[in-house]
Amino acid sequence: MNTTAPSSRPFPAIKPWWQAAPFALVLLFFFVAPLLLVVAVSFWPSSEYELIPGFTGRNYATLLEGCGNLADPCLILRTYWSTLQFSLMAWGATLVLGFAIAYFLAFHVRSTAMQTALFVLCTIPFWTSNVIRMISWVPLLGRNGLVNNVLLGIGLVQEPVEWLLFSRFSVVLAFVHLYTMFMLVPIFNSMMRIDRSLLEAASDAGASGWQTLWNVIVPLSRTGILVGSIFVLTIVMGDFVTVGVMGGQQIASVGKMIQVQTSYLQFPLAAANAVVLLAVVLMMVVALNRLVDLRKEL
Template identity: 75%
Template sequence: MSASLKKLLSRGAPAWLQAGPYALVFVLFFILPLVLIVAVSFWDATEYEMIPAFTPKNYLAIFEGCSNASDLCVTLKTYYSTLKFCFLAWFFTLVIGFTVAYFLAFHVRTTAMQTVLFLLCTIPFWTSNVIRMISWVPLLGRNGLINDFLMHTHLVSQPQDWLLFSSFSVVLAFIHLFTIFMIVPIFNSMMRIDRSLLEAALDAGATPWQTLWNVIVPLSRTGIIIGSIFVITIVMGDFVTIGVMGGQQIASVGKIIQVQTSYLQFPLAAANAVILLLVVLMIIWALTRLVDIRKEL
């Protein structure tokens, strides 16, 4: 073996060759599907076929009637409903996720106990999302445990219908399903905080609340932003949770796309998907302006 070949092998494969397989997977399973969705969104369609032709009619159909300033069109109402669910799910998962992560990181002393409690948080993921959603029906239904309790304690005179198949049940299911996506990155950020900083803050006379707000929260920003991106992207495109927990009565952008695909209206569904993607990307862009995730990681 020549000295030049030995030197080449000792240095390893060039960087472009090492990145090649990952780039190929990224192009095939991310870039190419997005390009196809964008292309199909400009196609024409009839009741029986899709016609490869460049036309903006799908986007015009989505925003039809939105020029009326006195009343919101169907599309804007749907996006308002979706953004409302997204904000409520993000807010409550952030509050709960931050609280749980703070307790695990700063009040559980041993690593073994942290691991045990962290695994307890993942137990719901041992079953499917649909099963976890259906498990709320015996609790929230008209003849469920909560309504039975309220009736027997005479807190209400009749069963409460708003507990199930309503906006309340949808938000509750989102919190139940996606809080773990907020706990994990925030917990990871908190575990990297130097504990001497907390001692220094207390020695300087800071109260526990001041230490939390001025030290822990800023140093946990990366985890908060990453968790927020996870929750927001999942909720914005969700249609299963809204369909099951909303009783097929609550509209969302993801639900509209699912209905359009079921009726084989693929160009119109693709146009809706492109608009939804742009909205989500704008939200993510706004979040990433708050902290440089690449630098923090």
Template identity: 75%
Template sequence: MANSFMTPSASPMRARWRTHGMPGWAQATPYSLVFLLFFIIPLALIVAVSFWDATEYEMIPAFTGKNYMSIFEGCSNTAEMCVTFKTYLSTLKFSFLAWFFTLLIGFTVAYFVAFHVRSTAMQTLLFVLCTIPFWTSNVIRMISWMPLLGRNGLVNDALMHLGIVSQPVEWLLYSPFSVVLAFVHLFTVFMIVPIFNSMMRIDRSLIEAALDAGASGWQILWNVIIPLSRTGIIIGSIFVITIVMGDFVTIGVMGGQQIASVGKIIQVQTSYLQFPLAAANAVILLAVVLMIIWGLTRLVDIRKEL
């Protein structure tokens, strides 16, 4: 009875789908719509707004390039670096330091769990321990450093009690040190997970063959494990660098509102309703991040490796 209501063209199509599966375009359509709705359209709107004019009270949808000219104002002066370049240099510095320390810690932890922990149950337990900090807010985790690093915090009290310093150390909090420390605390897990995944895919027979050939532990690490883990290293690097480049909460809280970054500038501009100028800054930041990602993906074909 139900078959009588089928159109002649629909029945063969459904029969073909049952036999050969849904065609690629039908499977990709829902994901394409989500990508279009939540990425392409918002990005296009940001680019469009970046070319709008604005006053103190309203945005004017008229094409102008003065927002970009305002961002790079004074940058043609070779005698002194302009504010925009200084801000990007500061942001890149924090990104590099966060990437370096998260890579160092993340690779060490992933190597230990992958090659020195034999029990699958113990590996799972250690992974759960790594994710426990994510059960709380990033802001709460950052604030938890303040009783430790503050002028009257536990670290300064311990240093003074041991006689190492005669007065509290000022640079422990509200400084570049505290900002980098918070970044490493917050984002190391983004480096651990992809590196661990790459290490677990390494054929252990390759390590045994290297040992049989007389290779030392450092030679195996440098010539076998690191090259075969590069996909995870690149993916983790992309995660950390892109997050740090756009971050403004961590720099605002741990830097005491005294350290500039591109994300912080965009946040301040939006709070003052300077949306076209903030959109122009966002477009430039996106271009810089995409260039960094492009450079990283040149080191390894991620799609082929995955």
């Protein structure tokens, strides 16, 4: 009887690589290749009627033209500053609103069925397109809209409020409406993982509700807060539809600038702008990731 152990083969060792190969190919074809193409096009020369494969830094020089004087910022710096303001305002509003809703669902709704029902209720606006949800604000915030009619009717204002629609306020409001769920979901997921015995221990130690919230719940929810922050900041930084519709085509953003450059067939310039935007967003993500190591927390 042969008791010799079967010889080891290299095939089982590489089997996991074969399992990951389909996903790697999809990622390579649909993400890495288009990204590299955008980077390549950003260095192409161009004329009014053709793209010329080659290498030039003129597109980046055009973007940064006149940016040497910080006292009078150039167009791209003003646009990035405006976009960053939108991102920070939307991030702050969605963080407060998403955290409050997630806290209520996780700690004040005891029934799992009720949690599910309320969570589904929060997702109902996502059953329609973003454009429809944005347009729904027009009858409410317009000059002759419901909000202005109510304010005029109760005598709080003497004439319609102009800044409710097609303004920075309406853009931020639309961002909060559209993207709060991207903040709520990861925070709620983190809160549901918190051991409830920790809350009881904090209460037994004499901690007040606010102390428990700040010293126990917030630190243990930081992974969800970070993930939601990355979602909201990255989406708002590149958004151009919301800014165009709710800003009345009068407010600049980086995404809107790229969209306009593309519509005028300035593809190398738009690609260079997209590369700069990608670099800025990656720096924001790296800065956020330094606060919490997602690889350890997830």
